[in-house]
Amino acid sequence: MQFIKDIYSTRAAQGRPVISFEVFPPKTAEGDRNLYEKTIPALMAIKPDYCSVTYGAGGSTREKTLQIVDEITKRHNLTALAHLTCVGHTEVQVGELLDRIQSLGCRNILALRGDPPSGTDFQTTPGGFEYASQLVKYARERGDFSVGVAGFPEGHVACKGGKHQDWRHLKAKVDAGADFIITQLFFDNTDFFEFRDSLVKAGVSIPVIPGVISILSASQIRRFTQLCGAKIPPALATRLDQLEHNDDAAAEFGIEYASQQCRELLAQGVPGLHFYSLNKSASTLRVVANLTLS
Numbered sequence: 493m494q495f496i497k498d499i500y501s502t503r504a505a506q507g508r509p510v511i512s513f514e515v516f517p518p519k520t521a522e523g524d525r526n527l528y529e530k531t532i533p534a535l536m537a538i539k540p541d542y543c544s545v546t547y548g549a550g551g552s553t554r555e556k557t558l559q560i561v562d563e564i565t566k567r568h569n570l571t572a573l574a575h576l577t578c579v580g581h582t583e584v585q586v587g588e589l590l591d592r593i594q595s596l597g598c599r600n601i602l603a604l605r606g607d608p609p610s611g612t613d614f615q616t617t618p619g620g621f622e623y624a625s626q627l628v629k630y631a632r633e634r635g636d637f638s639v640g641v642a643g644f645p646e647g648h649v650a651c652k653g654g655k656h657q658d659w660r661h662l663k664a665k666v667d668a669g670a671d672f673i674i675t676q677l678f679f680d681n682t683d684f685f686e687f688r689d690s691l692v693k694a695g696v697s698i699p700v701i702p703g704v705i706s707i708l709s710a711s712q713i714r715r716f717t718q719l720c721g722a723k724i725p726p727a728l729a730t731r732l733d734q735l736e737h738n739d740d741a742a743a744e745f746g747i748e749y750a751s752q753q754c755r756e757l758l759a760q761g762v763p764g765l766h767f768y769s770l771n772k773s774a775s776t777l778r779v780v781a782n783l784t785l786s
C-alpha cells in the first residue's frame with residue numbers, strides 16, 4: 493500500500509508520469525469474473541501505479557466497491573483508490589466506511605459529493621455532508637488518508653455561477669486538505685490547460701490529473717457527455733456522426749483521438765494520466781502503447 497500523494501511526488505522526481513485507471517463495480521457475476529480474471533490482469537501490463545474504484549449512486553455499490561478495493565490490493569498488489577460519496581450517508585456512516593477502508597489496508601480515497609440516483613436532485617442527508625469539501629476535511633481528521641477530489645475543466649454541470657465559480661469551490665476542497673485532483677473526461681485539451689492554469693494562478697500546487705476516455709461508440713459517448721456536461725467539439729461530433737453505426741471503427745478512432753490527447757497533455761507536463769477503462773482493457777492498452785513513457 494502506498495499513499496497516492498507519495499506516488500505523484502516519487503514519479504515527478506523520476507520524470508515519469510503516474511499511470512492509473514478507473515473501474516466500476518459490475519452488476520453481474522459474469523461482470524465480476526470479467527473484471528477480476530480479464531480486465532485487471534490485462535491492465536497490469538501498463539504497469540499502473542494505482543487503480544480507482546467508483547462508488548455507485550447513493551452508496552448502492554458500497555460492499556462491491558470495498559470488495560474490489562480488497563481484491564486489487566491483495567490479489568494484484570496494486571495500490572487502490574476508493575471513491576467515497578456523501579449521497580445518502582450520515583457523518584457517522586461515512587466515518588464507519590472510512591474505518592473499513594483503512595482496515596482493508598487502503599489509505600487512499602477520492603472524496604466526492606456523488607451523483608444522486610438517476611432522475612433526482614442531490615439532497616443533503618440529515619446529519620450528512622452537503623459538499624465534498626466537508627468530506628475532505630472529515631476524512632483528513634478521521635485517519636491517515638491521502639485524499640483526492642474531482643475537478644471539472646469545463647465547470648461542474650450544476651454550478652449556476654459558471655466554471656470560474658466552480659473552480660473556486662474546487663480550491664476550497666484543496667484548502668480543506670485534498671492531495672490531488674482527478675478531472676472529469678474532456679475532449680478539448682485547451683479546456684484542461686485553462687483549468688489547470690487558473691488553479692495554479694489561484695495558488696493550487698497539488699497534482700492536477702487529466703481523466704481520459706477512449707471512445708467506444710458514438711451513442712455511448714453522447715450519453716456520457718450528456719450526463720456529465722462535457723462538450724463534444726464540433727469536429728469530433730461530425731466524425732462521430734460518420735461512425736454512428738460502426739462501433740469497431742468508432743473504437744479505433746477513439747484510440748487515435750485519446751492517444752493524440754495524451755501525447756499533447758504529456759508534452760505540456762501533466763503529472764499523470766487517469767484512464768476511464770469502463771471495465772475493458774483493449775483501448776487503454778493500445779493508447780498507453782502509443783505513448784512514449786520513460
Ligand SMILES: Cc1cc2nc3c(=O)[nH]c(=O)nc-3n(C[C@H](O)[C@H](O)[C@H](O)COP(=O)(O)OP(=O)(O)OC[C@H]3O[C@@H](n4cnc5c(N)ncnc54)[C@H](O)[C@@H]3O)c2cc1C
Nearest residue numbers: 546547575604605606607623624642648650651658661676
Ligand atoms: C474523477 C471523478 C470520479 C467520480 N466518481 C464518482 C463515483 O464514484 N460515484 C459517484 O456517484 N459520482 C462520481 N463522480 C461524479 C461526481 O460525484 C458528481 O459530478 C457530483 O455531482 C459532484 O461531485 P463533487 O465531488 O465534485 O462535488 P462538490 O465539490 O461538492 O461540488 C458539487 C457542486 O456544488 C458546488 N459547490 C461546492 N461547494 C460549494 C459551496 N460552498 N457553495 C455553493 N456551491 C458549492 C460545486 O460548484 C458543484 O456544482 C466522479 C466525478 C469525477 C470527476
